[in-house]
Amino acid sequence: MPPLYLAPDNLPRCRWCSATPDYLAYHDHEWGYPVADDVRLFEKLCLEGFQSGLSWLTILRKRENFRRAFDGFDFRIVATYTDADVARLLADAGIVRHRGKIAATINNAQRALELIDEAGSLAAFFWRYEPQMDPGPQVVSQSPESLALSKALKKRGWKFVGPTTMYALMQAMGLVNDHAAECVIRARVAAARQGFTSPATRAG
Template identity: 55%
Template sequence: MPATETLPDPRPRCGWCLNSAEELAYHDAEWGLPCHDDGTLFEFLILESFQAGLSWRTILRKREHFRRAFAGFDPQQVARFDDADQQRLLADAGIVRHRQKIAAAIQNARAFLRLQEETGSAAGYFWNFVDGRPVVGHRQTLADIPAVTPLAQTVAKDLKSRGFAFLGPTTIYAHLQATGVVNDHLVSCFRFAEVQAAAG
């Protein structure tokens, strides 16, 4: 974090979140919390597909603009985006202007709706891979956290077969971490126990 900013309290945290106020707030309130809401899951899929090759801090700083540009992350509305919407998004400096990622977001909205129809819910789909219980990493240091796992490879392969794009194993592992399917908070981090408790 900038030298002028200080932590809100002295509780131990995962080191990656200490670079900016946005990352700190996200870490303390959202990252790793078990998510069973399809709308939130879709939001993270969109944001994480745009994050590929960029820092998560960049995406967090553009998050509210992404929300406006992508119809509040409503997959029903995004699935109906047409060529005019794609041009609008390409001209929008508030988001990441990447033609392939924008096209993938619309494609993924349509695939997301099919996933819901075929499986009942996106939440049920993702949590079924872990029998409804988070995978607990028990990470001691940031170096212990992998970029990808066999679980992420399995999920990414299945999503690809269902028509999803720009969601490879590394991106999907970030998604599983963010939505609490995997608890990769360091065991020394105050959020480790909190997200464990939230899992029930």
């Protein structure tokens, strides 16, 4: 299948975003732009976990519900959730009501606090795993770096952080530019990455 399609503005985009306007907006304005905000990184990691076995479109369309249910994915708050919060979330029809994924989100919030104590920020830790070699757009679903990040997080007790999930995080949060070579957004993302200082570098 060709990697591109012509969007309504007659400019080429990655084919995956052709399915729905929701995907197109996400592709054009979020996917691949570098992110150094800890809450956004934590949110994406959690939502990737909730996506397991589902489509990203399902999660994307429920994202605002997830944000409301999980206090904006402020991990400092989520880390304090109790059994009462788990019951509340399991009763919330606006999100994916999966006990294991809800428990993993709370666990990961607690692990996030520990990781910040260790590394200074989630961003500083995650960006240590920015790939130095570009395998080429949309040719792999995991990488040595995503495998290493997965292992590092699992060692620290994180859940739902497999290497494919971590590569999806890298794609979305700008650690790699995985837009198709002729996608009009690829150059915009490349420019954003060029002007971005890695938090890992800033952390020394």
